[in-house]
Each structure stands twice: as structure tokens, then as C-alpha cells.
Amino acid sequence: MIEEEKKTRFESWYGMPVEENMDIQTEVAWSNWCVAWDAAFDWFLKSGGYICVINGKPPKFGKP
DSSP: OHHHHHHHHHHHHHOOOOOTTOOHHHHHHHHHHHHHHHHHHHHHHHTTSOOOOBTTBOOOSSOO
């Protein structure tokens, strides 16, 4: 599910589809997004799975 969520959030955030024949700009953005997403997820797991909740709502990473 994490790969599909990563793809969905990228497409929503940038308004560019992730597909086999992406232009170079989208491909670079997608590659950078994947690295950042994976680093954030790894940090989350290493922290014991805790996140900060602000105003009673969990933080969102881009618009779903």
C-alpha cells in the first residue's frame, strides 16, 4: 500500500501522472519524491512509530 499511497500523493501534490513515459522533469521529481518519502517513513519506523498530533489532527503530507 505504501507505494500506491506514495504515487497518489505525488500525483496530487504535483498534478503530474506517474507513468512509464514520463518527461524528464516529472521523472526527476518522482525520483526525489521517492527518496524523501522513504527517508521519512524510515525515520517514522525508527522513532517507534510516533508522530506529533497538532490540534487533534495528524499531520498530512500533501493533499490526498
